Amino acid sequence: MSFPITRHRRLRGTAGIRGMVRETVLNTLDFIQPIFVTYGTGVKSEIGSMPGVYHFSLDMLKAEVDEIAALGIPAVLLFGIPETKDAIGTSGFADDGIVQEATRLIKQWYPELLVVADTCLCEFTDHGHCGMVHTHVVDGVVHGDVINDASLELLTRTAVSQAKAGADIIAPSNMMDGFVQAIRTGLDENGFEHVPIMSYSVKYASAFYGPFREAADSAPQFGNRKTYQMDPANLREAIREADSDVLEGADMLMVKPALAYLDVIRTIRDQFDLPLVAYNVSGEYSMVKAAALQGWIDEQAVVLEMLTGMKRAGADIIITYFAKDAARWLRG
Template identity: 70%
Template sequence: MTDLKFHRHRRLRQNATLRRMVRETILTADDFIYPVFAIEGENIKTEIPSMPGVYQFSLDRLVEEMAEVVDLGIPSVMIFGIPSEKDAVGTQAYHTHGIVQEATRVVKEHFPELMVIADTCLCEYTDHGHCGIVRDGDVVNDESLELLVKTAVSQVEAGADVIAPSNMMDGFVAAIRKGLDEAGYENIPIMSYAVKYASAFYGPFRDAADSTPQFGDRKTYQMDPANRLEALREAESDVEEGADFLMVKPGLSYLDVLRDLKNQFNLPLVTYNVSGEYAMVKAASQNGWIDEKAIVLELLTSMKRAGADLILTYHAKDAAKWLKEA
């Protein structure tokens, strides 16, 4: 065999210490944003059937969950709200005492160092389940922007550190940036859901947030899963309008898009490891078909390797525990 010429790549894989030394992608708890569902009421901690291990929390039970998050070293949470009342214009989204606003106050009172990101959308608050105002069966763009601005300002007034608009209306970053600046919040970052696909992977989230559309679908404002170049156009618009972070949602099936954005733009990049992705892993694990720990850490590492600086994931607490043990 001495006449063969080839590279011995296995030299760098000989033992665990060497493999760790040359590892290119390092996953840590600092990479995680943990999604939290706040619901109105008292003494509520309700598990979401399609998302084992994920719960809706009333405000009086929220502190115990946040204490665990902080103890695990997870630096940030994103708060989603489930209001007790809904109407055609999503009034509770921008009400001073809306559920996201009140949850934000609770978290910041007890854990001021925890970074609170507010989900800025209307779909959880409208009786029709769409992300904007509906006129004659159509989700209208410009009128919806006005309510999204009111929502963002209200969330920041309650103490939110970052605004994360997820509605996919045209011009939403420009409108919110202008609204925040005029309200004196020019230093509040916008984490834009710049590339959000009309994905089948969102099903369990709609159970969690009670946000299923009551008619039609969201394909007129969320992106076609078949499109890749459109993602670059969407992201470029948000960069020009003043976004501080760009997000790709979902994560697992869109790693190519994630890498495209990483190559094209220099803003911090976020991906959302969404509810359907989480539910599939949990279901397979509960059936004994996979090693949950190994699968989850590999999936999250793949997202970071593809370009994500931050990962919004329901696996955050488990992953943080496993990384501590490593």
């Protein structure tokens, strides 16, 4: 059949009909809200490049968590900014580290709220890289190589300390080869067989991370992360990375960033049957916020369309700095 008998517009005529045949539906249960926790007291400091996103000291954290829980958002993702840093990121795996302390508090306040712990070293190392580095100086310029296997031991210690503090999900974002197997083994050996791993399986060396590096104070002090994060031009490599993580015991897979990588999300969705996470990253957030502040776009409409696109591409879960706003809009 063809026009005039077939009229596709019949299913678009009213809001009721459009809702009835809608193929992709956003739900507040899809979202994870990131939180940046820091040392000190009385700190609620807006991040300059991320309007509406704040650093919270532990004594200021509860109001934020209260709001997240009241909106029905099921999970938070914790990033920590420590008071001191060193070459191996000691404060990342310290029992009294900032992420560990925040985790304990959140689980006291809201036992059912899922705490996802970002497992990386970049926020805790003085050089800003995601693992141990071997440095050398050539013509007065510092160069460094990230040491893969030695970094795995430190990342495993970090994951175990986060699980001991009460983290419900470990989310390693370091992109070291073999990190899922190392962390899975460490968790199991310490009695945390029940704690799932949400692996940053497909993490690109992206230009969209700029605002996050301000937020987490994690910019590399030399070089870049292109030797361990993925080349944005590559798609087949994403399948290899995800396949390795599945074989090593990952429980969930992630693609990061999301907006410029919807084809990657769809490819990973089609290739693997594990739950799939899309990370709507800081640069994607800040671009929308900047345009909205200028009055150039309808922020609500753009954000909900963008998040719907990520879910339509195949994401089951979306990490987004828009989680609170999106939850309010969906309620409305």
